Amino acid sequence: MKRHDDIWIMAAQCPSRLGTVDVVTRFLKERRCYITEQQSFDDRLSGQFFIRTEFRPEEAGFDADAFQTAFAERAAEFEMSSELTPPGRLMPVVIMVSKADHCLNDLLYRYRTGQLPIDIRAIVSNHPDLASLSEWHGIPYHHFPITAETKPEQEAQVWQVIEESGAELVILARYMQVLSSEMCTRLSGRAINIHHSLLPGFKGARPYHQAYEKGVKLVGATAHYINDDLDEGPIITQGVEPVSHADYPEDLVAKGRDIECLTLARAVALHVERRVFLNRNRTVVFQR
Amino acid sequence: MKRHDDIWIMAAQCPSRLGTVDVVTRFLKERRCYITEQQSFDDRLSGQFFIRTEFRPEEAGFDADAFQTAFAERAAEFEMSSELTPPGRLMPVVIMVSKADHCLNDLLYRYRTGQLPIDIRAIVSNHPDLASLSEWHGIPYHHFPITAETKPEQEAQVWQVIEESGAELVILARYMQVLSSEMCTRLSGRAINIHHSLLPGFKGARPYHQAYEKGVKLVGATAHYINDDLDEGPIITQGVEPVSHADYPEDLVAKGRDIECLTLARAVALHVERRVFLNRNRTVVFQR
Amino acid sequence: MKRHDDIWIMAAQCPSRLGTVDVVTRFLKERRCYITEQQSFDDRLSGQFFIRTEFRPEEAGFDADAFQTAFAERAAEFEMSSELTPPGRLMPVVIMVSKADHCLNDLLYRYRTGQLPIDIRAIVSNHPDLASLSEWHGIPYHHFPITAETKPEQEAQVWQVIEESGAELVILARYMQVLSSEMCTRLSGRAINIHHSLLPGFKGARPYHQAYEKGVKLVGATAHYINDDLDEGPIITQGVEPVSHADYPEDLVAKGRDIECLTLARAVALHVERRVFLNRNRTVVFQR
Amino acid sequence: MKRHDDIWIMAAQCPSRLGTVDVVTRFLKERRCYITEQQSFDDRLSGQFFIRTEFRPEEAGFDADAFQTAFAERAAEFEMSSELTPPGRLMPVVIMVSKADHCLNDLLYRYRTGQLPIDIRAIVSNHPDLASLSEWHGIPYHHFPITAETKPEQEAQVWQVIEESGAELVILARYMQVLSSEMCTRLSGRAINIHHSLLPGFKGARPYHQAYEKGVKLVGATAHYINDDLDEGPIITQGVEPVSHADYPEDLVAKGRDIECLTLARAVALHVERRVFLNRNRTVVFQR
Missing domain, CATH: 3.40.50.170 (Formyl transferase, N-terminal domain)
Structure with missing residues (x-):
């Protein structure tokens, strides 16, 4: 298996506010997703926050739709937009x-x-x-x-x-x-x-x-x-x-x-x- | 004020395990520290996890010693070693x-x-x-x-x-x-x-x-x-x-x-x- | 006409010795060839001389064979080997x-x-x-x-x-x-x-x-x-x-x-x- | 002795014309100066010619003033301007x-x-x-x-x-x-x-x-x-x-x-x- 074969990508952005990273990382942990690589940046001048996460579900049967629906709900208070990209997607x-x-x-x-x-x-x-x-x-x-x-x-x-x-x-x-x-x-x-x-x-x-x-x-x-x-x-x-x-x-x-x-x-x-x-x-x- | 004047740096590493990012980011949120930049990486081959976080305490009177003591306790189960670097430190x-x-x-x-x-x-x-x-x-x-x-x-x-x-x-x-x-x-x-x-x-x-x-x-x-x-x-x-x-x-x-x-x-x-x-x-x- | 369309290339090398450049450049002038670009280098350590010349015959009817024969004769005393490449050669x-x-x-x-x-x-x-x-x-x-x-x-x-x-x-x-x-x-x-x-x-x-x-x-x-x-x-x-x-x-x-x-x-x-x-x-x- | 210790530099330029390289290189040979490195370029668009030569006099007692005077005379017909730089000059x-x-x-x-x-x-x-x-x-x-x-x-x-x-x-x-x-x-x-x-x-x-x-x-x-x-x-x-x-x-x-x-x-x-x-x-x- 190549290293990317089981890696999902989540990209999100929203206005700067305390808890922007936590809302992503806590959710992933709850869903038993292991973060293999993460980068976030807060632009002090534009007041915008950006985060990109690569993760691997630890359990079989990862349900992307359920994941996205639940995350949208959780992140609503941050006005966070997000995208989820499955492994191997073209x-x-x-x-x-x-x-x-x-x-x-x-x-x-x-x-x-x-x-x-x-x-x-x-x-x-x-x-x-x-x-x-x-x-x-x-x-x-x-x-x-x-x-x-x-x-x-x-x-x-x-x-x-x-x-x-x-x-x-x-x-x-x-x-x-x-x-x-x-x-x-x-x-x-x-x-x-x-x-x-x-x-x-x-x-x-x-x-x-x-x-x-x-x-x-x-x-x-x-x-x-x-x-x-x-x-x-x-x-x-x-x-x-x-x-x-x-x-x-x-x-x-x-x-x-x-x-x-x-x-x-x-x-x-x-x-x-x-x-x-x-x-x-x-x-x-x-x-x- | 220059952009780095109030930025603390936390660097940590530990063996790979579910929750390694969360233990850092949740703690920072609880302590009302805003993450301005973060990078983490999990080395699949060595089984080691690395994380570097720049953050800004949202409230005055940030107590570094208390922070470190409490974090060490929290992160103990991950065998995580960490270092905290204050703004402007030489x-x-x-x-x-x-x-x-x-x-x-x-x-x-x-x-x-x-x-x-x-x-x-x-x-x-x-x-x-x-x-x-x-x-x-x-x-x-x-x-x-x-x-x-x-x-x-x-x-x-x-x-x-x-x-x-x-x-x-x-x-x-x-x-x-x-x-x-x-x-x-x-x-x-x-x-x-x-x-x-x-x-x-x-x-x-x-x-x-x-x-x-x-x-x-x-x-x-x-x-x-x-x-x-x-x-x-x-x-x-x-x-x-x-x-x-x-x-x-x-x-x-x-x-x-x-x-x-x-x-x-x-x-x-x-x-x-x-x-x-x-x-x-x-x-x-x-x-x- | 593109800039290379009428440019010949001559590349030569020989042991270091007074007159190595002159034997090339004088010959070209005599044959009414205008040098558009030239680089030469003498390697002090190996005692070898190298020269590459781009030139344009000023007169029509440039005879490459005659040129090479005459040049070989002229350069013989320098033990110089040379190659001539016509414009547009593949x-x-x-x-x-x-x-x-x-x-x-x-x-x-x-x-x-x-x-x-x-x-x-x-x-x-x-x-x-x-x-x-x-x-x-x-x-x-x-x-x-x-x-x-x-x-x-x-x-x-x-x-x-x-x-x-x-x-x-x-x-x-x-x-x-x-x-x-x-x-x-x-x-x-x-x-x-x-x-x-x-x-x-x-x-x-x-x-x-x-x-x-x-x-x-x-x-x-x-x-x-x-x-x-x-x-x-x-x-x-x-x-x-x-x-x-x-x-x-x-x-x-x-x-x-x-x-x-x-x-x-x-x-x-x-x-x-x-x-x-x-x-x-x-x-x-x-x-x- | 370092490699540059005996190297003179001559830099010259003039309008493009047959013989521009030859006037330099023939003169150097006559004066028994060995060319260690040379680059010339003819700019087809501006009609200007440029040449830079590094050379080493083969005989002791190189007379720079005499060299320059004689070269100026020789190069006059090309309207060539030139500069001579001695070894080690600051x-x-x-x-x-x-x-x-x-x-x-x-x-x-x-x-x-x-x-x-x-x-x-x-x-x-x-x-x-x-x-x-x-x-x-x-x-x-x-x-x-x-x-x-x-x-x-x-x-x-x-x-x-x-x-x-x-x-x-x-x-x-x-x-x-x-x-x-x-x-x-x-x-x-x-x-x-x-x-x-x-x-x-x-x-x-x-x-x-x-x-x-x-x-x-x-x-x-x-x-x-x-x-x-x-x-x-x-x-x-x-x-x-x-x-x-x-x-x-x-x-x-x-x-x-x-x-x-x-x-x-x-x-x-x-x-x-x-x-x-x-x-x-x-x-x-x-x-x-």
Whole structure:
């Protein structure tokens, strides 16, 4: 048996108040659940409390529904929201792409080999280019072209795929269209984008060319939740890579690919392992 | 008020058993202590449990002695050992050096500017070279020369300084003598050494020259607790730096200085913030 | 036109002697070749000189054969060996694998998207597992099983593929068999292996388990030329990744995959761009 | 003898044109100077060529003046500017500070132990705080207070110290005043500033607080030449450090100190070793 095979994850947050940890840990003990790993953090500035617990029921026949109902009751006085993730669960996701395939290819490899606990339900693109790659992995590919005029219709199509697929997470793996404000709101906290620069350094288009112009000695990538404010959503994780004068813009693009793949994959892993919490326009991330 | 000004730290460990987290968190709640940060880990292989808690008493007049006595009673059934560290406490330390001064200089700077919560009670050396640096900082400097014959006497002198100064931690900041087995045993878990290589890569003497011979492309440093087995004590943290063919042994030595300073300072900070736990020949380190 | 489209590369080495740079640069000027990038290094300890030049012929009709013949004559008195690589050249390679596919998958992606200037002529394995992945990329897959008894025959088969394919480089992408001494000699300087530890730290089998046992805080990977002395060949590049107490051996294996892929791909890129020179049991690597 | 004891450095640049390398290397050979290390780069976009050469005269009695005069004549047709640096030369510098002492302390340590080939002629500050630290190192300390009204006079005083000390480099080691446009022009290419963020991310005041607000997961520092455009001068090198949700602004400030020290020291070393060339608003940096 691998070490995670019997481990449940509980993630919760609420306003700061005496007893926030106790309400979780006492409940777990009463239910005879052994805590194997726990992290909590209280943000003094936002007045919010966050807790993530890995635990193993000591007795057979753990009843998740009963557990959640009872815990909700117990935690009500703390206004605590919580999520319970069973061992081995694969989170249903939809991936959105345009033409660049490096991030998609990387995610598909990790998916295929079981390195990322996700279940890719569909791939959506505004271009047809990546259909065959998707098909080789046996994943439905939806090509929804987009123009300025057809944007609302296109987003309605995208939304339908997300809804019908049951996706809990949308991964923008170098999807080069700006989502509408409505779409951002609907996907708040459950859509991760990879921006190919170290935000807030170079927002907008062609960040590697901007980086070249400025002569920076480091380039990077930022994985963040999308929100209304393009390239300004809460940051999950960032990666960085040294560059030199001998790197022309096309070299920076090439060097950036690796760091984009790694940064996006790390962000997705953190999210599906329930390690990321929204804290206003920032995040709390419990690293392993 | 700075954010740490009212934060107590409790660090504890015991054999794995249902209720280990609860016994800590329930007690804190009963005593009206608010947990601002907590990390726990259960090592499935060693069967040991570790927990570190930062908390803030909600009411004035927190009585540490009463707290500890009551907690010891409560936790007795878990065979739990624990330590309580008050806000702003400076841990008393003794630093041991030989001739190289880079690590000492770095520690003294952090000490002088309040970046490391330590109280340097004495500096001990087998050479006279670093006396004036110590004196400028107003710290007693003990020069105890050593030869193969006088080693037992010299170590007795060192031990006396440690004892009389009340040091809880001994920092071997490039002390180039091997401690006797007795001394290692006495200092188990409370003496940190900086080894100038990425252990277990290059043990023993002149690791940079070994690294050059092997043509490695990375050099590093390892901070570890000392034990009987030279250069094999439990590792706390490691640092690394890229090198190239153009780095001769003397260049590796120079590059290594920075990484040694940073790695040792980080290990000391982790130790005095009670983030490090011994787990047989390994460590558990709760990073911030 | 991309920046590399008209750039030739010349790599040369010889014993140290006055005029080693001049013999290269004067010749290039006479032939009206403009040097866009040049790096040279003289190893004082081994008494060897290394030079790598990128240049652009200023006139049309550059005759590579005439250039090489004339240069060989000119450089003869320096006992200089040299190689000339035309713009856009793809180096023919054979990849050897066993069952693990992460490095192969990564190399195939870079190959397919033109990120690595290689031409994969064949994939050889002692297992049948990775045949379909190879076939999807349209690359011949040779399954040559091996036992202790059949090793000489199997290596003869492997050698035949290398010979007939015209491969100039063999990439051991987690090939889990030890090559015979004869094979190592034949492939000296043109076979790159990825070892999944920071050599010389953990040689031999299961290095991640060794790393876990020792409680190291960094794991890494080493790309090196193979030689007779298993896991001791000249190091090309190394990568590293922090780990924690919460990483069990299987987590180290998983974390190691990314660093293995990146380290191997970087070594291959350095090699095919003629940036690596053998310098006895070490290497000279001219980074961009 | 250490390896650098007999090594001269020649750094040169000019517009791109056939023969730029040859004019340097042929001259060196004629003068019987052996090239131990050389790097050149042609920037296709700016049309500028850069070359750095380390060499060792093979015969005694090397006459630097004669060498330079003759080379200037030879290189005139290329409009090449060049500098010759003798072995063991210490570059005269002036350091400017305000109240923060971490960068100054670090530079003084490297200076005192011979790790940086500089000769600190004076320290200038708008505050008296760091006088005793300077005095312990035996370096003249000039306290020139500044107000909006007295800025021109203060800068005149500063300039006088720079002039009279013969400083070739001015290091702004957390000097918290904006230099006037005239001062920036006068110091163009020979004043290095450390900015405590990853430019162009967070310009202006309190970058760590800005970083906290944005919730970034990496902080960094940028060493750059000053120019008229505050925080926008040509970048020499940048350093970076991961941070987490648990780092409050004061923690970011503390973490930033180490990376500021290291980044500034690295930039100064690159400059005094003649590894940095101005290339319009960018730099060419030949790393070792």
